[in-house]
Each structure stands twice: as C-alpha cells, then as structure tokens.
Amino acid sequence: MQPVLYGYFRSSCSWRVRIAFALKGIEYEQKSVNLIKDGGQQLTDQFKAINPMQQVPAVTIDGITLSQSLAIIQYIEETRPEPRLLPADPKQRGQVRIICDIIASGIQPLQNLYVLQKIGADKVQWAQHFINRGFEALEPILKQTAGKYCIGDEISMADICLVPQVYNAERFKVDMSQFPTIRRLNQTLIEIDAFKATHPSCQPDTPDDLQA
Numbered sequence: 001m002q003p004v005l006y007g008y009f010r011s012s013c014s015w016r017v018r019i020a021f022a023l024k025g026i027e028y029e030q031k032s033v034n035l036i037k038d039g040g041q042q043l044t045d046q047f048k049a050i051n052p053m054q055q056v057p058a059v060t061i062d063g064i065t066l067s068q069s070l071a072i073i074q075y076i077e078e079t080r081p082e083p084r085l086l087p088a089d090p091k092q093r094g095q096v097r098i099i100c101d102i103i104a105s106g107i108q109p110l111q112n113l114y115v116l117q118k119i120g121a122d123k124v125q126w127a128q129h130f131i132n133r134g135f136e137a138l139e140p141i142l143k144q145t146a147g148k149y150c151i152g153d154e155i156s157m158a159d160i161c162l163v164p165q166v167y168n169a170e171r172f173k174v175d176m177s178q179f180p181t182i183r184r185l186n187q188t189l190i191e192i193d194a195f196k197a198t199h200p201s202c203q204p205d206t207p208d209d210l211q212a
Contacts, residue, residue: 009203010200023155024085103161106133167200
C-alpha cells in the first residue's frame with residue numbers, strides 16, 4: 001500500500017516530507033488537513049486519533065503512523081536508503097543535524113500557525129524577529145558547510161528543511177539580502193524537480209488564487 005501523508009499545502013513541515021518522498025521517488029497519497037477551515041481540521045477528534053499533537057504532517061506507512069517531520073524523514077531514510085539524505089561522513093551528518101535542528105526547533109515552531117494565532121496583531125513582527133534570529137545563526141554556519149547545497153554538493157535533510165523555511169521568510173517579508181548564502185542555496189534548490197513539484201503553489205489542496 002502507498003504511504004498516506006496527512007498535510008496542508010502551506011505547512012512547511014508537510015512540505016519537508018513531500019520533498020523527501022519526491023527525492024526518494026516514493027509514490028504516496030495526500031489527505032488534506034485544512035488548518036484554517038472550520039476552526040482547523042487538525043483539532044477534530046478524528047485527526048487527534050491519527051496524531052495526538054493535532055499537527056501536520058502525519059504519515060501512515062508500513063503499517064504504522066508517524067508524526068513529526070524529521071522523525072518521518074529519518075524513518076524513510078532508514079527504510080528506503082537510496083538516494084541517501086544523510087552524508088556518509090559522520091562529521092557531515094552532524095552538520096546536517098545542526099541545520100535541521102536550528103530550523104525545526106529554533107525557528108519554525110516560533111512562527112507556526114498555532115503560535116501566531118496566540119500572538120494576534122503583532123504576528124508579522126514576531127515571525128520576522130524569530131526568522132531573522134535563526135537565519136543570523138544559519139548564515140555563518142552555511143557559509144562554512146555549503147557547496148552547491150547546504151552540505152557540500154549532495155542534497156541532504158538540511159536542504160529539505162531550508163527551502164520551506166525560506167518560503168516562510170518570504171511570506172513574512174524578511175529581507176533576504178541579509179543572508180546571501182541562504183538565498184543562493186534556496187535559488188539553486190527551488191529549481192530541482194523534487195522541490196518544484198512539491199511547492200505549496202501546486203498541491204491538490206492549494207486554493208485557486210494561490211496556485212502557480
């Protein structure tokens with residue numbers, strides 16, 4: 001049976017998983033969980049049974065249900081190792097994990113929908129602050145580690161995390177000229193088919209007015 005991805009077109013965490021599936025060449029079914037409609041479909045009892053955290057993404061695969069995007073991607077990497085998303089070199093793997101954790105723990109959770117709804121009128125400034133803060137840490141790290149991609153010349157989980165976060169930064173009007181390495185990497189990656197095909201502008205649940 002094909003894996004099933006419960007996600008939302010504009011969820012950066014869902015996009016990470018879509019990219020991983022695309023890079024691995026894995027066909028999957030998408031089930032939309034609209035985070036806005038009817039107060040948020042993620043808050044229903046039906047979805048809570050799938051993911052008790054009531055967040056997207058969640059994936060059913062190989063007879064189990066997984067949540068948390070990095071856990072999902074690591075499971076895919078361990079069970080379907082080609083093409084690899086973690087470098088062979090342990091030091092480079094460590095660098096990949098640093099970049100992933102800065103984004104997945106230090107930036108994205110502070111500007112996700114649930115948090116911004118609590119912040120209210122100041123949500124744009126709040127999001128800008130925490131994205132800028134995270135990118136100020138990422139830029140010098142990537143200056144040291146990057147080749148064509150985040151870690152040398154091989155696509156990794158770091159790239160999978162970076163591109164959706166840059167999309168969020170652009171949504172919140174962050175000045176990306178401050179981060180030339182991040183901007184260059186994003187411009188390269190967004191031209192790759194696995195990133196293009198999974199972009200929020202061309203998903204089954206993308207509203208008509210936001211489609212590419």
